[in-house]
Amino acid sequence: MAKEGRYKKGMDTLKEMISEDTLQAISGMKDISPDFWEMIVGFGYGEVYSREGMSLAEREIVTLTTLITQGAFGQLEFHLRAARKVGLTEAQIIEIIIQCAAYVGFPKATQAMQLAGKVFEETR
Amino acid sequence: MAKEGRYKKGMDTLKEMISEDTLQAISGMKDISPDFWEMIVGFGYGEVYSREGMSLAEREIVTLTTLITQGAFGQLEFHLRAARKVGLTEAQIIEIIIQCAAYVGFPKATQAMQLAGKVFEETR
Amino acid sequence: MAKEGRYKKGMDTLKEMISEDTLQAISGMKDISPDFWEMIVGFGYGEVYSREGMSLAEREIVTLTTLITQGAFGQLEFHLRAARKVGLTEAQIIEIIIQCAAYVGFPKATQAMQLAGKVFEETR
Amino acid sequence: MAKEGRYKKGMDTLKEMISEDTLQAISGMKDISPDFWEMIVGFGYGEVYSREGMSLAEREIVTLTTLITQGAFGQLEFHLRAARKVGLTEAQIIEIIIQCAAYVGFPKATQAMQLAGKVFEETR
Amino acid sequence: MAKEGRYKKGMDTLKEMISEDTLQAISGMKDISPDFWEMIVGFGYGEVYSREGMSLAEREIVTLTTLITQGAFGQLEFHLRAARKVGLTEAQIIEIIIQCAAYVGFPKATQAMQLAGKVFEETR
Amino acid sequence: MAKEGRYKKGMDTLKEMISEDTLQAISGMKDISPDFWEMIVGFGYGEVYSREGMSLAEREIVTLTTLITQGAFGQLEFHLRAARKVGLTEAQIIEIIIQCAAYVGFPKATQAMQLAGKVFEETR
Numbered sequence: 001m002a003k004e005g006r007y008k009k010g011m012d013t014l015k016e017m018i019s020e021d022t023l024q025a026i027s028g029m030k031d032i033s034p035d036f037w038e039m040i041v042g043f044g045y046g047e048v049y050s051r052e053g054m055s056l057a058e059r060e061i062v063t064l065t066t067l068i069t070q071g072a073f074g075q076l077e078f079h080l081r082a083a084r085k086v087g088l089t090e091a092q093i094i095e096i097i098i099q100c101a102a103y104v105g106f107p108k109a110t111q112a113m114q115l116a117g118k119v120f121e122e123t124r
Numbered sequence: 125m126a127k128e129g130r131y132k133k134g135m136d137t138l139k140e141m142i143s144e145d146t147l148q149a150i151s152g153m154k155d156i157s158p159d160f161w162e163m164i165v166g167f168g169y170g171e172v173y174s175r176e177g178m179s180l181a182e183r184e185i186v187t188l189t190t191l192i193t194q195g196a197f198g199q200l201e202f203h204l205r206a207a208r209k210v211g212l213t214e215a216q217i218i219e220i221i222i223q224c225a226a227y228v229g230f231p232k233a234t235q236a237m238q239l240a241g242k243v244f245e246e247t248r
Numbered sequence: 249m250a251k252e253g254r255y256k257k258g259m260d261t262l263k264e265m266i267s268e269d270t271l272q273a274i275s276g277m278k279d280i281s282p283d284f285w286e287m288i289v290g291f292g293y294g295e296v297y298s299r300e301g302m303s304l305a306e307r308e309i310v311t312l313t314t315l316i317t318q319g320a321f322g323q324l325e326f327h328l329r330a331a332r333k334v335g336l337t338e339a340q341i342i343e344i345i346i347q348c349a350a351y352v353g354f355p356k357a358t359q360a361m362q363l364a365g366k367v368f369e370e371t372r
Numbered sequence: 373m374a375k376e377g378r379y380k381k382g383m384d385t386l387k388e389m390i391s392e393d394t395l396q397a398i399s400g401m402k403d404i405s406p407d408f409w410e411m412i413v414g415f416g417y418g419e420v421y422s423r424e425g426m427s428l429a430e431r432e433i434v435t436l437t438t439l440i441t442q443g444a445f446g447q448l449e450f451h452l453r454a455a456r457k458v459g460l461t462e463a464q465i466i467e468i469i470i471q472c473a474a475y476v477g478f479p480k481a482t483q484a485m486q487l488a489g490k491v492f493e494e495t496r
Numbered sequence: 497m498a499k500e501g502r503y504k505k506g507m508d509t510l511k512e513m514i515s516e517d518t519l520q521a522i523s524g525m526k527d528i529s530p531d532f533w534e535m536i537v538g539f540g541y542g543e544v545y546s547r548e549g550m551s552l553a554e555r556e557i558v559t560l561t562t563l564i565t566q567g568a569f570g571q572l573e574f575h576l577r578a579a580r581k582v583g584l585t586e587a588q589i590i591e592i593i594i595q596c597a598a599y600v601g602f603p604k605a606t607q608a609m610q611l612a613g614k615v616f617e618e619t620r
Numbered sequence: 621m622a623k624e625g626r627y628k629k630g631m632d633t634l635k636e637m638i639s640e641d642t643l644q645a646i647s648g649m650k651d652i653s654p655d656f657w658e659m660i661v662g663f664g665y666g667e668v669y670s671r672e673g674m675s676l677a678e679r680e681i682v683t684l685t686t687l688i689t690q691g692a693f694g695q696l697e698f699h700l701r702a703a704r705k706v707g708l709t710e711a712q713i714i715e716i717i718i719q720c721a722a723y724v725g726f727p728k729a730t731q732a733m734q735l736a737g738k739v740f741e742e743t744r
Contacts, residue, residue: 035547036470040482061182061189062220062224066224069194071318091177094284099187100186103187105721107320114280160717164730191727196731227478296722307719311719313681314688342404345405346408351687355447407671440562441566466549470544567691590653603695606695613648
């Protein structure tokens with residue numbers, strides 16, 4: 001697929017996952033590095049997220065887990081919202097964090113749970 | 125639930141996830157620290173894995189992802205086998221690793237894919 | 249031990265380690281996930297911290313070290329205060345951070361030392 | 373080399389890398405732990421950074437990469453400024469972050485790029 | 497660029513970096529997941545490594561540093577060889593590892609230095 | 621202190637911590653990089669481990685914890701032996717690993733416990 005094709009596919013996938021406002025906010029990246037922005041949209045969302053074989057909800061199980069494990073809390077809030085939008089329930093997100101607790105320890109799980117609580121409140 | 129109850133529940137869950145031989149092998153932990161073994165089985169499998177709200181297959185999506193992210197390849201083979209046993213297909217496991225690649229980088233994803241290839245071969 | 253027993257034991261241990269105010273603050277977790285709160289108190293403080301064989305001060309050497317190593321600075325302030333309360337001196341905490349520097353590198357050690365300086369000031 | 377020698381050498385190296393104001397700001401560490409401050413300046417800048425065999429600009433490629441990889445964003449802004457001061461261009465820093473994306477995943481690379489954008493703006 | 501284009505570009509870049517034998521060995525990945533292999537070659541080497549703005553030698557400074565920092569020793573040997581092939585000297589690689597020591601701690605630096613010693617011996 | 625002084629102090633500290641055979645084995649590092657070897661002995665053992673304010677046994681609590689947390693199992697066996705030699709009992713080491721389990725998750729704690737079991741057996 002040519003680069004324009006994957007960029008369009010990436011934007012379509014992103015629009016299923018986040019609100020118009022959030023999309024606006026993150027696309028500020030374009031001004032810092034247009035190439036990097038193209039990679040995020042085109043490779044990340046166009047080539048990876050849009051693959052068949054796993055639903056967006058299942059992909060967000062992977063994403064939330066890896067962000068919690070690496071302590072990437074700066075990106076976690078974005079994906080907690082995306083996870084809700086593509087269909088994970090609050091209860092499922094809590095289960096993911098509890099399952100993580102046994103595998104990454106309580107400190108990261110606790111920080112994730114606090115962030116989840118904040119996002120749940122705002123999206124109810 | 126009393127400790128005996130959760131230990132039994134943990135053993136029941138473990139038996140759904142791994143073969144009798146593997147169970148035999150890992151229970152050598154009992155000789156090093158009986159308390160730690162009780163925690164793994166009773167807390168890990170009795171209180172966490174056996175919770176409702178997520179299937180064992182969904183829990184293994186979390187587990188595989190966190191192990192790949194932390195580079196815990198020593199434990200990954202065990203859970204690649206468990207993931208197959210509780211119902212994840214080879215194609216689903218490959219999707220999990222590809223989704224991880226974008227989030228943890230190619231080195232860890234590559235090592236995970238090699239290990240997956242080895243386990244697939246042995247369990248076909 | 250039944251779950252109620254370990255929860256009570258966990259609360260008793262927590263009260264030795266932190267102030268009433270802090271306990272109040274962190275128990276907000278109960279509203280997000282009562283099950284996760286029970287795990288933190290019951291498993292974390294009731295089954296792990298309250299074990300014999302290591303004093304609370306020695307356990308805090310482990311806790312501070314692991315939080316610094318994983319860069320979990322969101323939780324480090326809480327445990328710097330707890331460490332002081334269960335008997336580690338300012339000098340001992342500084343030694344722990346210096347020992348960490350050689351093992352985790354200067355960036356994480358520096359961030360820990362800054363946080364320690366802030367906590368020392370507030371608890372003098 | 374005696375300790376005084378390496379401290380002086382470290383201060384000289386630091387002055388090539390950061391502004392007088394920043395030096396003033398970070399030397400507050402002296403009040404928390406004079407020994408740790410001596411180690412940072414004397415060992416870190418006096419024995420490591422001041423070695424021959426790699427330029428300060430090349431050393432900052434290493435430093436930026438390791439900080440991005442370990443998610444040590446608290447220290448990254450300091451070294452983004454240092455990197456610019458010792459001669460890395462904006463374009464080179466962007467290349468480092470893009471190269472990192474493939475090796476540490478997009479979440480950490482994205483956070484680094486946002487911070488770089490902020491530093492570029494302030495140092496233009 | 498269409499996918500065939502980036503794959504070819506990736507293979508060309510890879511051939512500059514590693515021997516024919518090593519290329520043969522790693523392309524076994526094709527049998528486990530052709531899609532993942534295409535991503536490694538096409539995205540990793542075709543879109544990232546082959547970018548202008550940084551030489552292959554400078555890119556290997558980034559790669560070695562990130563692999564040491566994340567403890568990805570399974571992939572480090574591969575890139576120590578590649579680093580030598582694209583022009584980094586033994587002395588430069590040693591400097592990278594020493595610079596890393598101050599940032600990631602001695603344990604990972606020590607393991608990297610041992611591996612470097614082994615690779616140096618074999619490539620002399 | 622001049623560099624010769626700290627090197628001698630480092631060697632004296634190392635001899636308290638490890639056997640003559642092990643010292644012989646690790647000093648092979650000298651042939652790869654004499655400078656790096658001097659840093660390990662002179663800075664690591666001469667300036668850090670030999671500081672007052674914490675006993676060698678307490679320092680090994682820090683070291684074991686950080687190695688388990690970062691998954692640096694390649695270096696853990698060395699320090700499990702050193703920990704035993706400077707006075708930590710088998711029971712204390714088991715307590716450290718159990719305390720770690722709650723903070724870093726079960727996979728790393730399990731791998732550490734297996735290694736501890738092996739070292740205990742060999743040093744009885």
